Amino acid sequence: MLLELQDIHKKYGGVTALRSGNLSVAAGEVHLLLGENGAGKSTLMKIVAGVVERDSGRMLWNGNEFFLRSPSEAAAIGIAMVNQESLLAPHMSVAENIFLGREDRGAFGWVNRRRIVHKARRLIEQYGFPLNAESRVDRLSPAGRQLVEICRAIHHGSSLLIFDEPTSSLSDTETQQVFRIVRDLKARNMGIIYITHRMDELRAIGDRVTVLRDGNTVHTGNLADIPTDRLIQHMVGREVSAIYEREHLIPGAPALEVRDLSVRRSRLKNISFVLRKGEITGMAGLIGAGRTELCRAVFGIDPIDSGTILIKGDAARIRTPRDAVKRGIALVTEDRQISGLALRLPIAANVTMANVERISRFGFLDLKKQNRLAAELGHKLRLKSASTAQPAGTLSGGNQQKVVIAKWLFRDAEIFLFDEPTRGIDIGAKAEVFELMSELARSGAAILMVSSELPELLHVADRILVMRQGRISGELPRNSTQEQIMNLAVMDSAA
């Protein structure tokens, strides 16, 4: 075995992050590491990468026990981590980023730019990456940046690479690209640890799998020997047949109607669709097909060039998000940290943010009322927090998403635009978010659910709209297949 971890234990203060972490990785295999947020995956990987030290347990590298005190020690023996969030210098070139901090210096500490570019080019060619050594990193796609991270990690001959959710912000084609590279690295006899939340990509990439739950390794074995629902069961520790279950209601009157909507800047063309009360309308499409842009246009963020929006049958002029909010529209954005939450403010302030009017009189706040109502909502949504005074930024991804939803419930929104509502949250929290969406539908809300995870869409949505290149290319009933969706998402206009 390349790497063996035995009974790794780690406590942070009073909190046990790892009880008994076990993991073994061979050279030339892709080892999947699964688990809910807080299961101990990150802690385990930080220990392997030398970022934190273990309290007890044994670590073996090629059969010999070893200790790490820093990431540079890990790098020295050949362990490298490809970070989830880009830690690159955006204004510098690909080559400069690859060698950042490890430049060969000439006399007087001069950095030889040409030599760096040359070396980077050789590395990129060697692996056949679609990268230009001289382009600036901030001009690259997320996948391109991921490639730069990979280059950084492999350029000094690592034999174990750790990928932490490399595809969470990538489109399907970009994901395929990353997969190809991972397979290539594997063929070069590297050991790869691959962390992911996306159940749909496991089998495309993994050889063996280890599942962590509550700081313990609860399963390890060949991926081929275990069905996906058993894996999920290991992750959440209970039966999960109910995760995707929901009753499908007969939809009510139209709540939002979009007719012939076009936005030149974001290349939306002649889009028409209806959202009905009590219905969850799914929306599929490749990244760049215009789904987020459509949400932005309907919500008044991007100005509409032509077309009409009707709300409960009345033509509505929506020119700003404020107009949209007043009309009962809610937008749950795909990046809640950037555009959904005031992370430094307490939960209560976030929950009431879209409807401060409700807790104020003559411009003065009724803080008691605020805390009471926020606590009630938090309780209703099973929000896990110490109190509503806790800053929203300290919550887990799933609980942050609940705060965003609570904000719109507090506003009594009736039309919900969910853009990738389960991005970056674990399976247990996903189930709860779906449950909330179902409850919303049951109580008469009209819901648009944009998602790139087709299994989720097929299970949760009542029907599915598919977008392609700024247009709606078709509509499918809920008992369709992934292939049918993909056909509509990628087909040629000629076909």
Place this chain on the structure above:
Amino acid sequence: MKLNSRVTQKLLPFVSLIVLFIALSITSPYFLTANNLASVARQTAVFNTMALGMTIVIVSGGIDLSVGSILGLSGLVGTMALERGYPIPVGVLIGLLVGTACGFANGLMVAKLRIPPFVVTLGTLGIFRGLALIISNGLPVHRIPPGFSFLGEGNLLGVPFVVWMLVICAVAVHVILEHTRLGRYAFAIGSNKIASLYAGIPVDFHVMAVYAIGGTLTGLAGMVEASRLMTGQPTAGQGYELQAIAAVVIGGGSLNGGEGSVVGTLIGAFIMGLLSNGADLLNISNYWQQVIIGAVIILAVTLDELRKRRAA
């Protein structure tokens, strides 16, 4: 435990203030006299009032580098009104309104031109100062009714009038920040402007309101300054913006927005006031005072950053 450490760390500036106070009481027999304390109160009143306005601006994610110039311009125009024979309250009000107008202009540009507030107010720092010099021809206003000195130097019920004024302003700003919709929106905009916009908050309006309030308080500070000097100096307030910003930052305000409090700012302003008073009493040179205050700013923000990093 978490809550406990958070409370103690929030108390850190306060504890520093107390320690400083005690240290000065011990080292200088003159420090604890009523005369000296009253003089500290008068000296710090101008910075304190400005810093209160700066607190709202910084909470909303902005910054106002032009406050020194606003202070000069409003003090000048206010005293010019007095010179022309307007009653004292009217003159003071005119000074305040000049401050409001300057703040509003800053807010308008920040909101509508979508330029960083740092740049907008760097520009108006020059513009407002230039206006003051143009209006006055560079000459100070001297013919001011003697009654005007009451604002900066007078006593009410045995306590300096500026202390009463400061208490009222502090309570008002505290209420605005913590108990009104405006304050809540300032925090929301400062913490996450995009999320605030998407929540339907009228962001532009509140940005303008915040700068206008900051400008009003600076206008008041300008009148206090003019009253203490009994002149309307077109050059008054040069460099004061750094004092005001430093007070907010020492008191736990974050230049990233979304954080800051009246109590913190007052403590920050008093720490700086005591440092400078103490240095005077202990015969430490003016030059060293600047070094000490600069070091305190860096130290305070470093400690605050450490606290936040540990909390994250």
